[in-house]
Amino acid sequence: MKDSETLRSKDGNFTLGFFTPQNSAKRYVGIWWKSESTVIWVANRNQSLNDSSGVVTISEDGNPVVLNRQKQVIWSTNVYNSSFNTSSKLSDSGKLVLTENTTGNKSLWDSFQQPLNTLLPGMKLSSNRRTSTEVELTSWKSPSNPSVGSFSCSVVQRINIVEVFIWNWNVETRPYWRSGPWNGGIFTGIPTMSPYLNGFKVGDDGEGNTDVYFTLPSALEFVIYMMNWQGQLEAKLVR
Incomplete structure (x- = not known):
């Protein structure tokens, strides 16, 4: 997912994407309710992006990550020994969930825990x-x-x-x-x-x-x- 792209919940109320806080030039990956004025969760809260070249993807070890322009990982779910066959979904409750798909969609991580x-x-x-x-x-x-x-x-x-x-x-x-x-x-x-x-x-x-x-x-x-x-x-x- 590139900076200009978003992931939305099924009901359309929650969006995962890149945003810039007010009075800031920094970019972050976050979840908001309907508009960016109500951001409820931020992935890379302690390590911002300096431009719009950031990418959200699933790494080779199955963890969702945020990459900067140099393709360096600045945020990861850091699930130890996670499966290679994973997927991420934004639920209608505003929860970002990482699931393992091989053994019956087992939840490995979710944003409500962080x-x-x-x-x-x-x-x-x-x-x-x-x-x-x-x-x-x-x-x-x-x-x-x-x-x-x-x-x-x-x-x-x-x-x-x-x-x-x-x-x-x-x-x-x-x-x-x-x-x-x-x-x-x-x-x-x-x-x-x-x-x-x-x-x-x-x-x-x-x-x-x-x-x-x-x-x-x-x-x-x-x-x-x-x-x-x-x-x-x-x-x-x-x-």
Whole structure:
């Protein structure tokens, strides 16, 4: 896929392609909802392209990669020992999925496991007590730079108390923001939260993962949660 080309989801709402952030001359490969004004994921966030000569392809080892003008790999899914017979698809949920085609379309990697600053419906923030691994949001460095910024948003579980924290990594001693404990319907530190309208759920998958996610309460509205470069988590109604 060359710079001028795109990959779209079946319903046409999500697009994978090359874009330039506002007030920037750098090029990135990302996924956006309907227009480039709502970018929800970036592949090469920490290594930009300097021109429009970039290419997205599947390498010989089966990994999707982004190449620069010199054909150097500047981003890869880095699935170890992946199959040579793979394909990538952009789903209607906004998830980029790498599948292995030989043994029944097994999923090898997906972008929901490596989010940036946006929580989409069905995407899970998670914390694993057994492996000490997390799926978390990380802010952009600035509105014109999607590289890793100063803030992260993650799930914290202490005994039976589950909360969502935002951390400012310039001040690591205390959280920048906290949701308050989950009481089974809402996070108690968010007074405007409604158990009927927000659609949030907290669960344990039985494998040590504590998950926080949300589902859409109405098919007529599409809501996402974006953490801006200043560490503020905001609900956005996008059309």
